[in-house]
Amino acid sequence: MFKYSLDIKDQVAVISFDHQGKPLNYFDSETLSLLEQILALAINTEDKGIILTSLSQNAFTTQNYEVLFKYTKEQLWESSKALQKVLRKLETCGKPVVAALNASTLGIGLEFALAAHYRIAYDSSQLQIGFPDIQLGILPLAGGANRLARKIGITASLPYLLEAQIATAVEAKEVGIIDQLVPDKTDILAAAKAWILNQPTSMQPWDHKNYKIPGGEVLSPQGIQLFSTTIASLRSKTWGNNEGAYAMLRSLYESLQMPPDRAFDVERRYFIYSLTHPNTYNLYHSLVKGKEKLVKLASQYCSKEKGSIKQVGIIGAGSIGASLAYCCAKAGIKVLLQDLNKELSEKGRNYTHELLYRQLIANKISQEKYLEIIQRIEIAEGYKGFENCEIVIETVFEEVSLKRQILKELSSFCSPQTVIISNTAALTYLELQQAVINSQSYLITHFFSPIEQTTLVEIATNDQVSNSTLARAIKFCQAIEKIPLVLPTAIPFFTFHLLLAYMQEGACLLEEGFPAALIENAAHLAGFENGPLATIDKFGLEQLTSILKQTTLNQAVTESFNSVIEKMYSAGRLGKKLGKGFYDYPETELPKLSPELKKLFPATQNSSAAPIVKQRLLLSVVIAALNRWNNQEKDSLWQADIASILGAGFPAFTGGVFNFVSRYGNNYFIESCNNLQQTYGNRFAVPQLFNLISN
Amino acid sequence: MREAYIYDAVRTPRGRGKPDGALYEVPPIQLVVQLLHALRERNNLDTNLVEDIILGCLTQINEQASDIAKLAGQTAGYPVNVPGVTLDRFCASGLESVNMAAAYVMSGQIDLIIAGGVESMSRARLGANGGSWYTEPAVAYPGHYIPQGVAADLIATLYGYSRKDVDEYAVLSHQRAAAAQRAGKYNKSIVPVKDVNGFTILDHDELVRPETTVEGLAKLKPAFEAVGKAGFDKVALQRYPELDEIHHVHHAGNSSGLADGAALVMIGSAQIAEKTGLKPRAKIRSFAVVGSEPTIMLTGPVPSSRKALERAGLSVENIDLFEVNEAFAAVVLYYMQEMNIPIEKVNVNGGAIALGHPIGATGAMTLGKLLDELEERNLQLGLCTLCVGGGMGITTIIERV
Structure with missing residues (x-):
């Protein structure tokens, strides 16, 4: 879980987090006492400073919330208090503490990092920083929200605390969450050591006597204006339905008016309130657990399916077809796009153009990436080239006769191995299936428009469909980052x-x-x-x-x-x-x-x-x-x-x-x-x- | 129950409530002190009889803090046995003081009392005293708080008042105020504000613009559109979901202006007349204050007026003149529509759109203005009402004696 080691040459203590791939329960008494012991060890020896770092990919990430739902409010109060004390001790122990962030730092991990006096990360867009669980209504629990707002100012902290925005290492450096970036992951420990040996401060800004929140205190004219407009914009954006963000805003308003120790207590009160709110469990039940189970279920269907999808044919370049082409191209799959005429097909490809162009302007993708993706979409003439596609999807107008005609043509043109898919919201399965020659390799999907903004896709099959067809369809959905829900045969189009x-x-x-x-x-x-x-x-x-x-x-x-x-x-x-x-x-x-x-x-x-x-x-x-x-x-x-x-x-x-x-x-x-x-x-x-x- | 009589009413002129206004250089307490002097002199008042001073004041910070009512009596040279209390019921504060004073007299606990209000908006900035109302999430979020201007626009949207409707009303207010000024109708109550040498600093209401036209007002941009778009419009829609958007029609020209000023009303029992020989000018027939839906906030005058009318055993038709505070044009239009009263009876000498709205003082000022006009026209019954921040309404009905 945590390891203590001492760099004898430089007299620097290193506390390493290692959860062996599992989210840890920081409220567990064993975990807490181990943390306390290690910290005591680091504080009491002659070390010059303490480095917090991670030995595994997700060590600086999420708390195991599943177990926390079983805690009573009183238990949550006691355990969170113990954890809060650990972090408070860390930042007031008198020795400089540096967080060496060599992996994504989310949730509880970020709380530890913020309790350090200095944060070093490496320059990577892969390294994520933030409080994602706020999306579920789960607030920081050990002073993390307070420390963030006190470090970078209330205004700058709000996107991270109300909307669960995630920053890359570079963005985090820009707003001041991270203090130093090094070019490479392997440079971090050396940089951390160098910082400690430079005899830095071992006091948090908020523990200084004349500390003021950057950008204005809560009850300053700026603060009053900020809270007044934030309350309105939160309600306006969420229609009053985001209990977690509302609790977060209350917590910030009330706690940021106080010195840290009292403030952290208030923060924990709202953490407990939000964690035990029924909405939080509901969100967890569906958006976390439900999704996880769905992903697992889908994987079971296609566990034996080898090979990846390289080329897909799409008939119909309307809203669904165009959106699907974009998702495929973005995921590295070549697309043959076809509609009644070249003009319509071009219009469909243009959709990808426009989306990518916006990303290019916003600096989200590079020029090369832009070209690479757009070149994956090829306009097809007739069905030429469709024989090389692993999957062909028709997304034409919701009309049985039209779809049947296309299915007929397709199934005589494509090889028997090609999986043919109709995308429809509700047309009758059998009527369509009867149009294809090989009903084993035919099934139905229901994508939601615009596909790039949704996560789910419904898949309808029946007992004629082969396992490998279903497996390949699922593989395809996974490749374009959709979660497939294979509906029971009796209830297609739920x-x-x-x-x-x-x-x-x-x-x-x-x-x-x-x-x-x-x-x-x-x-x-x-x-x-x-x-x-x-x-x-x-x-x-x-x-x-x-x-x-x-x-x-x-x-x-x-x-x-x-x-x-x-x-x-x-x-x-x-x-x-x-x-x-x-x-x-x-x-x-x-x-x-x-x-x-x-x-x-x-x-x-x-x-x-x-x-x-x-x-x-x-x-x-x-x-x-x-x-x-x-x-x-x-x-x-x-x-x-x-x-x-x-x-x-x-x-x-x-x-x-x-x-x-x-x-x-x-x-x-x-x-x-x-x-x-x-x-x-x-x-x-x-x-x-x-x-x-x-x- | 005893009757409560109005023996006199005085006010300062209203100055522009900004640093370029004439009264900016006068500390608010001086406005009250000079009025206390005027009451003493006009009525040859034995100030030993004054049993309390109640003042309404919204922004009770700095020099308007620390119970300005008590300090004003003391500073005006009233005897040390005269106490004072300062209260805040937002825009209703001035009229609330009068009603409370009347209640003291009616209940037999006090025989003579001075009530009124003061507000120097140029020296104590509106909103400078803060408040959980719009800042504290636990209050403002569930409360669906929106700024008053957006609330006024919400009234206009709900009841279909167009930009032209509200602008036309604003022009009427200026025309009526200008006419009243020319006819010297305000002079009965106005006490010019003087400096330490006796030089007059201001002797008339500073904000009236007789030249105002609908065409001129049409050029002004809606003042609350930006703040509405920033989120408050949608907050309003969540309380009034039958609307698809808020039409922003209010601006500085058809809303009440920031102003500086003070007003006092002297209220007493019948015994005071016997004791001093003073002649009562009117009696307080009834008063009422109610809470109303806080998001739309400004519709309270209707229920508070109905309540006061019922308490007095009167109907709308019995009232000769109405004073409906012109916080925003839509507030008055809504009141006239709901109460079914003609514009000829309402705010006949203009209102706060033309004259300005020194928040804590306005209620007492308007009551005095109503009494003056009842006397001028030799009419009997008058009703004074104000919409109130946070969702309230206040009404006082007076009758000449």
């Missing part, structure tokens, strides 16, 4: 059902006289990423109605939904692609709800209706999930949870659709459903699967 229920509820609300703004705002207030009307715009009415018409889903939609769609059709407002839907999409400005909606859908409800709108939107999705997830294994529910968040934009802090029900309690759920059913009809009836999850 997320589309959720999205459809969501869009439908939004449209119903509009038809019933709820103002469009109220519907969209209530969705954001409930924690959804996109409003239901924005979601319809994103699909586009043409895609959406095409899917509905060609599937049995048409029977499930309500009259109000159809009426809204009809009105929008006749108003020529077909969606984002055409620049106008429920929103107007001006080229240079942010989208705005169209003023025309007020005429098309006269509003009769006001803001007091927000709670019911929120409830209807949330429950419509939960009920759709319960109705759809007819898989009887209780063990699989977590997959639905993560799919609902990553694929359907369900609020992450709820932990997903099913976790939402358990969080609010069965009675609340049944009662709410019953009430809604009475007023709005049977689509709010308690689904049968509820009995399974409620036990």
Whole structure:
């Protein structure tokens, strides 16, 4: 865990962190006492100073939070106090302490580094520095937030503390988190030693008598202005749904007005508050645990699959095709891109051009990299070259006959080994599968647009599909850094059902006289990423109605939904692609709800209706999930949870659709459903699967 | 319950509340001291009868701190047995003092009391005393705090007041104030502020601009758009989700101006008239203060007025004249719309858009202004109301006797 060694020649103590690949529990009493002993050893000998360094790649990274969720608040208070004392002792021991950062320094690792008097890292974009767990609502626990803000100023610290921004070593040096950069990893220890032998300060700035926070104290005019605007921008960005960031801001405001020792106590109070907040566990459950399990599951499918994907053919250069081409090229995969004509194909390739160009201007990639990536995308004429692709994906319009025709052509042109994929949100599997010659090597994906901004992809298969086909498809998804969710055969297109229920509820609300703004705002207030009307715009009415018409889903939609769609059709407002839907999409400005909606859908409800709108939107999705997830294994529910968040934009802090029900309690759920059913009809009836999850 | 009578009301002229304003050179306590002298002289007052001085003051720091009311009495040469208390109910502070004073008299605990307010915005910068209201996350975040200007724009957006509507109202305020100034209507209450030699520093309200036009105002940029875009608009939308955006219509020209000034109202029981021979000018019929939704903040005058009317057993139609503080044009437009009252009865001599709004003093100033005009027109009932920061409203109804 930790080792103490003494550089006899220079009389410098080295404390090495080594966790052998596992995140450590710093609250464990054994760990704590070992830390205390080593520190005592380093302080009590005749050493001139102390170097903190890491012997393994992730030694300076995260605390094991999994175990912490089992602690009581009292236990957390005691253990965090002990750890806080260790760090405080380190910075007040009278000897210079230097953190030699030879690996990424995140979370608890950064807390140690900040308790040192000086930080040296090596010049690398690979070396990451920050507090990533703030994303989950887990705050620094041993004075880390305080030390960061006191070192670099409150303003500069906020992106790291409220938004979990991660800095590279160079960025960290620029803002002052890191004090010195050396060219190479191997130079760090020597530099650290040299710093100590130079008889540096062994006192933290904040322990000096006349210390002032750089850039202004909390209650200085600058501080007052800063907190006032930060409170507003935090609420504005998070719709009041980020408990962790809110707790962090409270902690900073209250603790930074005090001397360090009292301040660190306050920081720990908020750490405990945030760690034990239900949202934190929900986020951990879905975004950490759920993701981990999903990644592991995917790997099991393709553990035997050897070889990597080198070339992919993409038919259809629309939004999905273009976005997919970008992801492939970025991941080092050659792309053959094809659409009806060269112009359309070029337009698809241009998407990559534009994205890369923006990165080039922002200095995120080099000129060489830019060219290298863009050159991987080749415009194909006909199917020429597709015979050399390991995978061919068609992303054409959601129309069965069109897709079947292309699949037919493809499967006669490509070799039997080529995996052929259709990308669709919901078209019927069998109808498509019957068009290919070799159904063993055919399956369906559902990528979410824009692919580069999403993490999930749904994969639908059936028993005709060979294991190696599935394995190769998964390999491909992994190569472009997507997490595949292989859906049980009986429930393909899980997320589309959720999205459809969501869009439908939004449209119903509009038809019933709820103002469009109220519907969209209530969705954001409930924690959804996109409003239901924005979601319809994103699909586009043409895609959406095409899917509905060609599937049995048409029977499930309500009259109000159809009426809204009809009105929008006749108003020529077909969606984002055409620049106008429920929103107007001006080229240079942010989208705005169209003023025309007020005429098309006269509003009769006001803001007091927000709670019911929120409830209807949330429950419509939960009920759709319960109705759809007819898989009887209780063990699989977590997959639905993560799919609902990553694929359907369900609020992450709820932990997903099913976790939402358990969080609010069965009675609340049944009662709410019953009430809604009475007023709005049977689509709010308690689904049968509820009995399974409620036990 | 006893009646509380208004025996007199005086005020300083309102100076521009900036370093180029005439009253910038006058410490706030001097504004009050000169008014205390004026009350003594105008009424030949035996100051031994004064049982308390209550002053409203928002920015209680530096020279406005340490209970300026007590220090003013002492400095004005009132007897040592006259105490003083300073209170803060934001913009309502001046009227709150009057209401509290009236309550003391009504309850029989005091017979004669001086109430009012003071604010030197040129010397004590607005906001200089801080406050958890907008700075402390645990207060401002759940409270959905937005600055008052954005709140005024929110009212305009919710109730559909256009830029033209609010600008037209602002022009009317200037025209009415200028006309009143020309007719000498303010002179009854104004006590010119003098220097140590007796030279007059300011004898009239400094901010009135008779030349103001709608076309001229149209050139001003909305003052709260930038701060709104920085996040506060979205905070407002989270409280009023039926809106898709906030229309920013307010600017310096249709909002109340920063001002320096003080005002005092002398309130007493019927016995005071017997004892001193002073003649009461009006009585306080009722008063009310209410909390209201804190994000929109400025809609409180409607519920506080309804409450005060009910308490007095009066209806809106009974009121002859209204004074609705012109914190922002939309506040007055909203009040007239909700209470269904004609513009001819409201702020007939202009308001804070033209005259300025020395926060702690305005309520007492406006009450005096209302009384003067009731006397001028020989009318009976007047209602004075102010919107209040943080989401409150205050109303006082007076009747001439």
